[in-house]
Amino acid sequence: MKKKVISALLSVAMVATLLMGCGSQEAAPVEEAATEEAAPAEEVAPAEEAAAGEGQVYYLNFKPEVDEVWQSLAAKYTEETGVPVKVVTAASGTYEQTLKSEIANANAPTLFQINGPVGYQNWKDYCLDLKDTDLYSWLLDSSLAITGEDGGIYGIPYVVEGYGIIYNNAIMDKYFAMDGAVVASTDEIINYDTLKAVVEDMQSKAADLGIEGVFASTSLTPGEDWRWQTHLANLPVYYEYKDKKISDTDALEFTYSDNYKNIFDLYINNSCTEPGLLGSKSVDDSMAEFALGKAAMVQNGNWGWGQISGVEGNTVAETDVKFMPIYTGAAGEENQGLCTGTENFFCINSQASEADQKASIAFVEWIFSSDAGKAAVTNELGFIAPFSTFEDDEKPKDPLAQEVLRYMADSSKTSVAWNFTSFPSQQFKDDFGQALLEYAAGSIAWDDVKAVVVERWAAEKAATAQAE
Amino acid sequence: MQKTLKKYFVIFTVPTLFAFCLAFIVPFAMGLYLSFCKFTTVTDATFIGLKNYFRAFEEPDFINATLFTVKFAVIAILSINVLSFLMALLLTRKIKGTNLFRTVFFMPNLIGGIILGYIWQSMINAILYDYGTTLVANAKFGYLGLIVLMNWQMIGYMMIIYIAGLQNVPTDLIEAAHIDGATSWQTLIKVKIPMVMPSISICLFLTLSNCFKLFDQNLALTAGAPSKKTAMMALDIYNTFYGRSGFEGVGQAKAVMFFLVVATIALTQLRFTRSKEVEQ
Incomplete structure (x- = not known):
C-alpha cells in the first residue's frame, strides 16, 4: 500500500517537473541543467538574451x-x-x-x-x-x-499596385488582322462603346480566334468575388466622389450604377463561362483560363502576373501581356488610366x-x-x-508592373484613385458580391442589386460609426 | 475499495478538472462577460451593458439564421431518425452481409465536416452544371444540399445506436406478442418502439444538438450564399464576430442567446422522451 502511494507521488512529481520544464523555457532563461531536454534550449539562449x-x-x-x-x-x-x-x-x-x-x-x-x-x-x-x-x-x-x-x-x-483589364496582345492582333475588325489596334479602344463593339465582335468570332470567350470567368464564389465587389466597384464610386468633390460619404447614391452594369454585363455575357455557372469559379480559375489562352481578357491587377506565369502549360508570351483601363461609359473616360493605389x-x-x-x-x-x-x-x-x-533600375521587371509604371508616367492619363479603401466594411463588400451572384444567376434584377448597394452602404457606415 | 477511491480521487480528477476549467469553464465565463462588452481583442474590453443584445436584433440576419436553422433542423431530425431506424430494422434481420452494410453505412461519419462539405459541393455542382446553374445560385439548393449531406453523414451513426437498442429487445416479449397473434406492425409499434425508447432519446438528442450547432458543413457547402440565405446560427455568429469590425460583442451576445436556445430545446426534448421510456 505504502509503496503504491510513493510510486503515485513520484509519478505526479515527474509530470509536474516535465510541465514546469516546458514552461520555463519561454519565461526565464534556462538554468544550467544536466538533462538532455535542456540542451537545445541552451543553444537558443544567447540569441534570446541578445534580443532582450x-x-x-x-x-x-x-x-x-x-x-x-x-x-x-x-x-x-x-x-x-x-x-x-x-x-x-x-x-x-x-x-x-x-x-x-x-x-x-x-x-x-x-x-x-x-x-x-x-x-x-x-x-x-x-x-x-x-x-x-x-x-x-x-x-x-x-x-x-x-x-x-x-x-x-x-x-x-x-x-x-494597379489594376485594369489585362489582355493578351497576340489574340488581339489576330483579331485586328481579320476582315471586318471594328478597330485596327488596341490604342483605339479608349471608351466603353468601342470596347463593347470590339468585345462583342470578338465573341461572335470566338471559334476563329481559338478562344472560348473574350473574358475569363467572372469569379463569383463567395470569397473569390473581390475583383467585382471591391475593384470594379471602385470605378462608379470614384466618379461619384469626383462629381460631389468628396472622399468619403455616409450615403452613397450609386449614381453610376448603370455604368457598373454596362461593364459587368459585358464581362458575364462575353465570357468562356455561362453566367449561371459563375458561382463556382475562383480567381485562380479565371487566371488559368487567361494563361491557357482560353480567354483574351481578364480584369485583375499587376499582382496577377505570378498567377499567369505560374500556370503549367501557359500559352501567353511575356511580351503579350498588357493592361487596358476599365471603361464603363462614364463621361471623360478617354483620359482614364489604370486604377492605382x-x-x-x-x-x-x-x-x-x-x-x-x-x-x-x-x-x-x-x-x-x-x-x-x-x-x-x-x-x-x-x-x-x-x-x-x-532607383529607376530597381523597379520590377515583370510585364504588368512595367505597364503600371508606363500608365503612371503617361501624363495624358489620369489614374483612378483606390476609393474602395473608404468602403464601409467587409460585410458591405460581401453583401454586394452576393447580390452580383444572384444577378448573374438571374434570380434578381439589376435594380435589386442597386438597392442592396445603397442600403447596405448606409447601414454599414452607420453600424461602423456606432461601433466606435 | 471505497477508501482507496477517496484517497486517489484528487490525483485522478484534478488534471481532468483543470483541463475542463481551462478549456470550457473559463472561456464560457469569459464569453458571458464579453457579451456585455465592447472589445476588439478579448483581453481589452469595456463594459457596455445590454447594448450588444439589442444590436443583435437591429439587422435581420440573426432572426433569418434562426428561422433557417429551425427549418433545417425539423426536416433533418425527422428524416435522419426515420431513415436510420428503418435501416436498423433492415439490418437486424437475418440477411447476408449485415456486418458489411453496417460498416459501409457507418463510414461517412468518420469523415470530417469540412471535407464532406466540399465533397458534396462538387458532387452537387457537377449535376447542377448540366442545368446551367450552381449550388450557390439559389437558396433552395443549399437547403436541400445540407439536408442530404447531414442525412448521409449521420444516418450510419444513429443506425448503430438503434441496432444496439433493437438487439436488446427481449426475444421472449416478441415471441409472446407473436403467440398472442400480433401482426409484425403491431409488434413494432407496441413492443419494439417502446423498448427502444432510450435509444430514441439519445438519437433525438444527438441529431437535435448536431443540427442546431452545425457549422463546418454549412461553411464548406455554401458559406451562407446566396446573400446569407443559407447561413445557420453558428455560421452567423462566426461571421458577426470575425467578419465585422466593431461587432465582436454582438457576436458574443448572439452566442450566449444561441446557447440558451439550444440548451432549452435539448433539455425539453430529453425530459419529454425520457418520460416515454419504459422499464424492462
Missing part, C-alpha cells in the same frame, strides 16, 4: 503567396544584425481574424498591416505614430500614408515594448533601403515600392 536588449520583431504577414520571401528576408536580417525576426503568415482571407487573436497574446505582433482608413479605425489603439521615422521621409507621395485625427502618421504604404499599410504595434518597436522600425527600414532588402522587394515580391530609396 535590442528588442525583437514579430511580423504578421498578409500575403500567403510571398511567405517564403519574408521568411528568407527575416533569416537574412537576423544573420546580419542578430535581431530575431519572426514571420507568421495568416491563411488566405483570415488576416483580420489572425491579427485579432494574435494581438491579444503576450507575444503580440510588433509589425502588422492594415488595409486603409477603415482598417485604421479598427486598429487605431494599436498603431504607433511613425511621423519621425526614415521610412516616412522616404515616401514619394506622403498623401498616401494614413494620417490620424491628431496629424500623426499611423500607417505607411509599402507597395503601389494601395491597400497595404505597415503599422507598428503601439502596445509593444519600446525596444521591440525600435527593432521593428529598423527591420522595415532595412528592407526598403539595404541592397539585399530592395532586391528581394523588387525581384521576389515584385513590388512597386513607393519610396525614394529605389
Whole structure:
C-alpha cells in the first residue's frame, strides 16, 4: 500500500517537473541543467538574451503567396544584425481574424498591416505614430500614408499596385488582322462603346480566334468575388466622389450604377463561362483560363502576373501581356488610366515594448533601403515600392508592373484613385458580391442589386460609426 | 475499495478538472462577460451593458439564421431518425452481409465536416452544371444540399445506436406478442418502439444538438450564399464576430442567446422522451 502511494507521488512529481520544464523555457532563461531536454534550449539562449536588449520583431504577414520571401528576408536580417525576426503568415482571407487573436497574446505582433482608413479605425489603439521615422521621409507621395485625427502618421504604404483589364496582345492582333475588325489596334479602344463593339465582335468570332470567350470567368464564389465587389466597384464610386468633390460619404447614391452594369454585363455575357455557372469559379480559375489562352481578357491587377506565369502549360508570351483601363461609359473616360493605389499599410504595434518597436522600425527600414532588402522587394515580391530609396533600375521587371509604371508616367492619363479603401466594411463588400451572384444567376434584377448597394452602404457606415 | 477511491480521487480528477476549467469553464465565463462588452481583442474590453443584445436584433440576419436553422433542423431530425431506424430494422434481420452494410453505412461519419462539405459541393455542382446553374445560385439548393449531406453523414451513426437498442429487445416479449397473434406492425409499434425508447432519446438528442450547432458543413457547402440565405446560427455568429469590425460583442451576445436556445430545446426534448421510456 505504502509503496503504491510513493510510486503515485513520484509519478505526479515527474509530470509536474516535465510541465514546469516546458514552461520555463519561454519565461526565464534556462538554468544550467544536466538533462538532455535542456540542451537545445541552451543553444537558443544567447540569441534570446541578445534580443532582450535590442528588442525583437514579430511580423504578421498578409500575403500567403510571398511567405517564403519574408521568411528568407527575416533569416537574412537576423544573420546580419542578430535581431530575431519572426514571420507568421495568416491563411488566405483570415488576416483580420489572425491579427485579432494574435494581438491579444503576450507575444503580440510588433509589425502588422492594415488595409486603409477603415482598417485604421479598427486598429487605431494599436498603431504607433511613425511621423519621425526614415521610412516616412522616404515616401514619394506622403498623401498616401494614413494620417490620424491628431496629424500623426499611423500607417505607411509599402507597395503601389494597379489594376485594369489585362489582355493578351497576340489574340488581339489576330483579331485586328481579320476582315471586318471594328478597330485596327488596341490604342483605339479608349471608351466603353468601342470596347463593347470590339468585345462583342470578338465573341461572335470566338471559334476563329481559338478562344472560348473574350473574358475569363467572372469569379463569383463567395470569397473569390473581390475583383467585382471591391475593384470594379471602385470605378462608379470614384466618379461619384469626383462629381460631389468628396472622399468619403455616409450615403452613397450609386449614381453610376448603370455604368457598373454596362461593364459587368459585358464581362458575364462575353465570357468562356455561362453566367449561371459563375458561382463556382475562383480567381485562380479565371487566371488559368487567361494563361491557357482560353480567354483574351481578364480584369485583375499587376499582382496577377505570378498567377499567369505560374500556370503549367501557359500559352501567353511575356511580351503579350498588357493592361487596358476599365471603361464603363462614364463621361471623360478617354483620359482614364489604370486604377492605382494601395491597400497595404505597415503599422507598428503601439502596445509593444519600446525596444521591440525600435527593432521593428529598423527591420522595415532595412528592407526598403539595404541592397539585399530592395532586391528581394523588387525581384521576389515584385513590388512597386513607393519610396525614394529605389532607383529607376530597381523597379520590377515583370510585364504588368512595367505597364503600371508606363500608365503612371503617361501624363495624358489620369489614374483612378483606390476609393474602395473608404468602403464601409467587409460585410458591405460581401453583401454586394452576393447580390452580383444572384444577378448573374438571374434570380434578381439589376435594380435589386442597386438597392442592396445603397442600403447596405448606409447601414454599414452607420453600424461602423456606432461601433466606435 | 471505497477508501482507496477517496484517497486517489484528487490525483485522478484534478488534471481532468483543470483541463475542463481551462478549456470550457473559463472561456464560457469569459464569453458571458464579453457579451456585455465592447472589445476588439478579448483581453481589452469595456463594459457596455445590454447594448450588444439589442444590436443583435437591429439587422435581420440573426432572426433569418434562426428561422433557417429551425427549418433545417425539423426536416433533418425527422428524416435522419426515420431513415436510420428503418435501416436498423433492415439490418437486424437475418440477411447476408449485415456486418458489411453496417460498416459501409457507418463510414461517412468518420469523415470530417469540412471535407464532406466540399465533397458534396462538387458532387452537387457537377449535376447542377448540366442545368446551367450552381449550388450557390439559389437558396433552395443549399437547403436541400445540407439536408442530404447531414442525412448521409449521420444516418450510419444513429443506425448503430438503434441496432444496439433493437438487439436488446427481449426475444421472449416478441415471441409472446407473436403467440398472442400480433401482426409484425403491431409488434413494432407496441413492443419494439417502446423498448427502444432510450435509444430514441439519445438519437433525438444527438441529431437535435448536431443540427442546431452545425457549422463546418454549412461553411464548406455554401458559406451562407446566396446573400446569407443559407447561413445557420453558428455560421452567423462566426461571421458577426470575425467578419465585422466593431461587432465582436454582438457576436458574443448572439452566442450566449444561441446557447440558451439550444440548451432549452435539448433539455425539453430529453425530459419529454425520457418520460416515454419504459422499464424492462
